[in-house]
Amino acid sequence: MTRFLFPLRVVFRTLIGNGFLIVGTLFWATVALLFGWIGPRGRFISWVARVWSRGVLFFSGVRVVPAFETPLDREGQYVFMANHRSLFDIPALLTTLPGETRFLAKKSLFQIPIFGWALEMGGFVTIDRKDLGTARDSFADAVAELENAGVSVLVFPEGTRSQSEDLLSFKRGGFLLALKSGLAIVPVGIAGSAKVQPKRSFVIRPGALRVNYGSPLSVQDFGVSRKRELIRTVREQIERLIANRSP
Secondary structure (H helix, E strand, C coil), rough: CCCHHHHCCCCCCCCHHHHHHHHHHHHHHHHHHHHHCCCCHHHHHHHHHHHHHHHHHHHHCCCCCCCCCCCCCCCCCCCECCCCCCCCHHHHHHHHCCCCCEEEEEHHHHHCCHHHHHHHCCCCCCCCCCCHHHHHHHHHHHHHHHHHHEEEEEECCCCCCCCCHHHHHHHHHHHHHHHCCCCCCCCCCCCCCCHHHCCCCCCCCCCCEEECCCEECCHHHHHHHHHHHHHHHHHHHHHHHCCCCCC
């Protein structure tokens, strides 16, 4: 009998998890649009994003286990950099990130009706990697948002979801953002999200995933002249955190 329990559980969570992704996303994005003007720009929408994330995880039967190597200041500002292998990386991060954080999101997400409008209202920054000039403007906007709103920013340095255990090559943009803003980089290793739902799959397998936050790395210790060394160091830290190894 037990051999049938897991497949039925997967079917159940796939149905209600994806159901919430459709209906819940539409509902909460609409709420964000209607009331996003309340308070400082993006604060209400950040709250909505956390509520939406908890809903995605709850209905999908996914438990997130966060761990912090060192305490992070909830009022502080950081550039968080995480690996990316699953749609579930985003709700896992939104429910565990300390303080208010904006995402750098690809342009196509902003073109989705209602959802994309809510992202723009919330101060999330679009990235058009096909247009180098636009990408530069986007990072300039991100730096301005950091300075004006006093928030952190999350970057997926791989640029897209990986389909293998190995990290993809890192894009430079997030590192230039950190160097220009002077904010410390916090490496983040997410483990287990691809087992829940890998790229190009709609099947949801309930379970647990880990979000391991590393210690902040001061970009002032590197500078622009040592950018490659900074990228290599962050990559090594993320790989270590994914494997859950001690520093």
